[in-house]
Amino acid sequence: MGQSREPIIRFDQASFEFPGGVVALKDITLSITAGEFVGVIGPNGSGKTTLCRAVLGLMAPSQGHLHIFDCACDELRCHHRAQIGYLPQKGVVDRNFPVTVLETVMMGRYGALGLFRRPSRNDRDIAMDALAHVGMESHKDTALGQLSGGQQQRVFIARALAQQPKVLILDEPTTGLDITTQHNVIELVQHLHEELKLTVLLITHDINLIRTRVDRLVLLKTRLFAAGPPADVLKPDILRQVYGKDLVITDRDLIIVEDYHHHHH
Numbered sequence: 001m002g003q004s005r006e007p008i009i010r011f012d013q014a015s016f017e018f019p020g021g022v023v024a025l026k027d028i029t030l031s032i033t034a035g036e037f038v039g040v041i042g043p044n045g046s047g048k049t050t051l052c053r054a055v056l057g058l059m060a061p062s063q064g065h066l067h068i069f070d071c072a073c074d075e076l077r078c079h080h081r082a083q084i085g086y087l088p089q090k091g092v093v094d095r096n097f098p099v100t101v102l103e104t105v106m107m108g109r110y111g112a113l114g115l116f117r118r119p120s121r122n123d124r125d126i127a128m129d130a131l132a133h134v135g136m137e138s139h140k141d142t143a144l145g146q147l148s149g150g151q152q153q154r155v156f157i158a159r160a161l162a163q164q165p166k167v168l169i170l171d172e173p174t175t176g177l178d179i180t181t182q183h184n185v186i187e188l189v190q191h192l193h194e195e196l197k198l199t200v201l202l203i204t205h206d207i208n209l210i211r212t213r214v215d216r217l218v219l220l221k222t223r224l225f226a227a228g229p230p231a232d233v234l235k236p237d238i239l240r241q242v243y244g245k246d247l248v249i250t251d252r253d254l255i256i257v258e259d260y261h262h263h264h265h
């Protein structure tokens, strides 16, 4: 729908390793187009977080290439990071942590500000605009710790938006939220994708939550097993290769992947 067709993220037979020889991703070839909404799925330890860290410029490929906005990311911490908003896996927010909602969102401006420039009126306007996009502007002076988990996620999404990014990466944004709130958060992400024409990479273990919303699914298990429209990726023979006995298909429309009870970080 009027989207430009240029790839803005391009993995070319790229592998990513940790010191000690753990290969987290192997031989990944994948192009992501500007304006796409991509869901990244796969079992525990399949390399989903590593894929995000690579796009953020935090890991260089040990083999192959990764290009982001035409930047060959062989060096870490490229300038392109300022254009990528990131929502890390959720940590626990201390109920008494003395920071307000607006102050949290202003942190998203630091990349643009540099550490020592004072935020301007314009920075504040951008932060307030980001809060309006997630429907939290009336909470601007509330202490972050006083909010519900879903509200906190909205604030963290606003912090990423305050960067005015081209790409938004969300790592398990619904973990720890009740079902209704999970759907609300994903709906918000879909809405932002459409309204702001953001390229979105969303990692989740919950296939059912995103299958009807994303343009494409990327299925990982160290290697790239499939990438395409959800209907093409969510085929029993493909899923069984990746999830094995953890896969339960109850009927044509419902797939349950029984795997997150063992999740620990």
Ligand SMILES: Nc1ncnc2c1ncn2[C@@H]1O[C@H](COP(=O)(O)OP(=O)(O)OP(=O)(O)O)[C@@H](O)[C@H]1O
Pocket: 018, 019, 022, 023, 024, 042, 043, 044, 045, 046, 047, 048, 049, 050, 051, 263, 264
């Ligand atoms: N800092 C690290 N040092 C060494 N190995 C690591 C490190 N981080 C991740 N790994 C390993 O790299 C592989 C991929 O991990 P990654 O976190 O990308 O997977 P994931 O799909 O995000 O997993 P999860 O769903 O459990 O979050 C795993 O084998 C993991 O143990």
